[in-house]
Amino acid sequence: MKVNQFRVIMFVLIMVVISLGEVSAQFLKVKGTVVDNKNNLLIGCNVTVKGTNDRTITDIKGAYSIQIAKGGILCFSYIGYETVEVIVKSEEINVVMKESVKDVLEEVIVCGTGAQKKVTMTGAVTSVNVGKLRQVPISNALAGNIGGVMNSEEYKFINENGFKEVSEVPLSTFSIDVDAASYSNMRRFINKGELPPSDAVRIEELVNYFSYDYPRPTGSDPVKITIEAGDCPWNTTHRLVRIGLKAKEIPTDNLPASNLVFLIDVSGSMWGEERLDLVKSSLKMLVNNLRDKDKVAIVTYAGNADVKIESVSGSDKQKIREAIDELLARGSTAGGAGIQLAYSIAKKNFIPNGNNRIILCSDGDFNVGVSSEEGLEQLIEKERKSGVFLTVLGYGMGNYKDSKIQTLAEKGNGNHAYIDNLQEANRVLVGEFGGTLHTVAKDVKLQVEFNPARVQTYRLIGYESRLLKDEDFNNDAKDAGDMGAGHTVTALYEVIPVGVKNDYVGKVDDLKYQKKEKTVVKSTGSNELLTVKLRYKSLDKDVSKKIELPFVDSKGNNVSSDFKFASAVAMFGQLLRNSDFKGDATYDKVIDWAKQGLDNDEKGYRREFVRLVEVTKGLDTDN
Numbered sequence: 001m002k003v004n005q006f007r008v009i010m011f012v013l014i015m016v017v018i019s020l021g022e023v024s025a026q027f028l029k030v031k032g033t034v035v036d037n038k039n040n041l042l043i044g045c046n047v048t049v050k051g052t053n054d055r056t057i058t059d060i061k062g063a064y065s066i067q068i069a070k071g072g073i074l075c076f077s078y079i080g081y082e083t084v085e086v087i088v089k090s091e092e093i094n095v096v097m098k099e100s101v102k103d104v105l106e107e108v109i110v111c112g113t114g115a116q117k118k119v120t121m122t123g124a125v126t127s128v129n130v131g132k133l134r135q136v137p138i139s140n141a142l143a144g145n146i147g148g149v150m151n152s153e154e155y156k157f158i159n160e161n162g163f164k165e166v167s168e169v170p171l172s173t174f175s176i177d178v179d180a181a182s183y184s185n186m187r188r189f190i191n192k193g194e195l196p197p198s199d200a201v202r203i204e205e206l207v208n209y210f211s212y213d214y215p216r217p218t219g220s221d222p223v224k225i226t227i228e229a230g231d232c233p234w235n236t237t238h239r240l241v242r243i244g245l246k247a248k249e250i251p252t253d254n255l256p257a258s259n260l261v262f263l264i265d266v267s268g269s270m271w272g273e274e275r276l277d278l279v280k281s282s283l284k285m286l287v288n289n290l291r292d293k294d295k296v297a298i299v300t301y302a303g304n305a306d307v308k309i310e311s312v313s314g315s316d317k318q319k320i321r322e323a324i325d326e327l328l329a330r331g332s333t334a335g336g337a338g339i340q341l342a343y344s345i346a347k348k349n350f351i352p353n354g355n356n357r358i359i360l361c362s363d364g365d366f367n368v369g370v371s372s373e374e375g376l377e378q379l380i381e382k383e384r385k386s387g388v389f390l391t392v393l394g395y396g397m398g399n400y401k402d403s404k405i406q407t408l409a410e411k412g413n414g415n416h417a418y419i420d421n422l423q424e425a426n427r428v429l430v431g432e433f434g435g436t437l438h439t440v441a442k443d444v445k446l447q448v449e450f451n452p453a454r455v456q457t458y459r460l461i462g463y464e465s466r467l468l469k470d471e472d473f474n475n476d477a478k479d480a481g482d483m484g485a486g487h488t489v490t491a492l493y494e495v496i497p498v499g500v501k502n503d504y505v506g507k508v509d510d511l512k513y514q515k516k517e518k519t520v521v522k523s524t525g526s527n528e529l530l531t532v533k534l535r536y537k538s539l540d541k542d543v544s545k546k547i548e549l550p551f552v553d554s555k556g557n558n559v560s561s562d563f564k565f566a567s568a569v570a571m572f573g574q575l576l577r578n579s580d581f582k583g584d585a586t587y588d589k590v591i592d593w594a595k596q597g598l599d600n601d602e603k604g605y606r607r608e609f610v611r612l613v614e615v616t617k618g619l620d621t622d623n
Helices: 002-024 180-191 205-206 274-285 315-326 335-348 373-386 402-411 422-431 433-437 470-474 562-578 587-595 605-619
Strands: 029-035 046-049 055-057 062-069 071-077 084-087 095-097 109-110 118-120 170-177 223-232 235-247 260-265 293-299 305-313 355-362 389-393 415-419 441-452 455-461 480-482 488-497 530-537 545-551
Touching: 046 062, 046 587, 055 062, 055 441, 084 095, 084 422, 095 260, 170 455, 170 470, 180 205, 180 402, 180 415, 180 605, 205 488, 205 562, 223 441, 223 488, 223 530, 223 545, 223 562, 235 441, 235 530, 235 562, 260 274, 260 305, 260 335, 274 315, 274 422, 293 315, 293 335, 305 315, 305 335, 335 355, 335 373, 389 402, 402 415, 415 422, 415 480, 422 433, 441 470, 441 488, 470 530, 488 562, 562 605, 587 605
Parallel strands: 029 095, 260 293, 260 355, 355 389, 389 415
Antiparallel strands: 029 062, 046 055, 046 071, 071 084, 109 118, 170 441, 223 235, 235 488, 293 305, 441 480, 441 530, 455 488, 530 545
16 A cells, blocks of 8 residues: 555656656747758748748847747748748757749748738749849838838928018917927938938927927926027028927926836737837836836737736836847738727826826838728727827838827827937936926917017927917917926917018909909007917816916017027928928028037037038039
């Protein structure tokens, strides 16, 4: 009896040891590189775990990384090459692939997670040279349903603001905008040696990329208005008025607790160093700045939406970083489902009087479920009433859907930045941590009234997508922009004073069937050029408060260095857009004015701007 018991115990122990060994050895993280038989790196080679949907793609260095059970089979496939299958026995597998056709590829095998399908290429494309195929920059057409489109970026059309006659339109009303995405996106094009599309250039976002030394609020209002005027550098007979807003600053340690949801696009179009890899690095920088009282959840979406991590404390940094590191890009883009799930998680963990915010990282290429701009707008407008704010970080090159990203940011009580490199991620998520993530004033609107005794016409430079009806200024149900802690906002008006020749407002023939009585403008005797009115709501209020500041123009040109720099940036934007109102603007004039405004440049962003203008001067042969 004792012998039998001993045998049973030994058998159980042996089985436990064996099963523990199997569990510990169940999965390996396999890495390696893929080259052809001439030692050329194969970029975008499909690496699939046979019999599963798990897959990845080699990067620009021909490298890959994937998790697989020991003893499983990795399948390596690439157009024009023989498929290679390898049984996994170690954590490093380097593969050499042989061309299946030496010179010309007549047929293509499309391998997906489902059945393989043979595609015969007909029409204009009759053959593909495999050697040349490897040389094509395919980083924009890898992994996912991009369809091989090399550049399919989308931007909203901008109908540039023109001059308005004060006698006809004395009020100018718009929602403030603290976004700066257009600047870093523009910089990306210039650094590639290309001029950006004109509709990618939103002048107000170029100007607002930079912070300015405006006086801080001192009273109970969280925002302070500053006004300054001088000669317009691209038309010196005109005046340029700069309106500046400064939000109150809050030390990071004093910021309310944050309830953050990282909403990360992990669809196939996000594959690559400039997309998901950059997202990972960006968010890990933010994680390093989280406090113990902050909370973070991670939601991902590709073909569907999924919760990667339920809300955890900011002290659990290692767990958050590991979850971010595990993200892989593949599949289609169900952005609408991801947004709905993220709002659900944010509302579930809502912190009263805290900073409740979703941080969406995407290229904006939504193609499953709610995906149109109109559909996304309706979805966001419904969700923004929850008290959850939205920060949208745009990533990607060649497939970037700026128009959809902009819609989300404008309609979702949020802000929008474009991350073109790690330095920009550091600026947005670390250097401007409070301003990016904590709102101090919501639904901020500006209304400027011009004095017809001093101004005949004016135009607002930029803000085309933020214009409001005059009656919207007093309508608290009308959504507007938000200001974060320490943020500055700048608006520029080009003004044609009374008595100055005006070539910008056209003439209209008298009407045949009705007579319009000439409006007689009676002066109030005021010497003010204009009055700026601002409305904002406190975070816990639904009723706005108004601030009002009149301005008298000295008609001189003793302007600040900040004024000169902001003017230079606006002038640059008009050159990039080839604006009808660029006047005498030149790149040399932009550089000269910008160099006079380098005083407030602790981090070197203004000097970088000068270098960008110098490069652009060589690229733009039309100006």
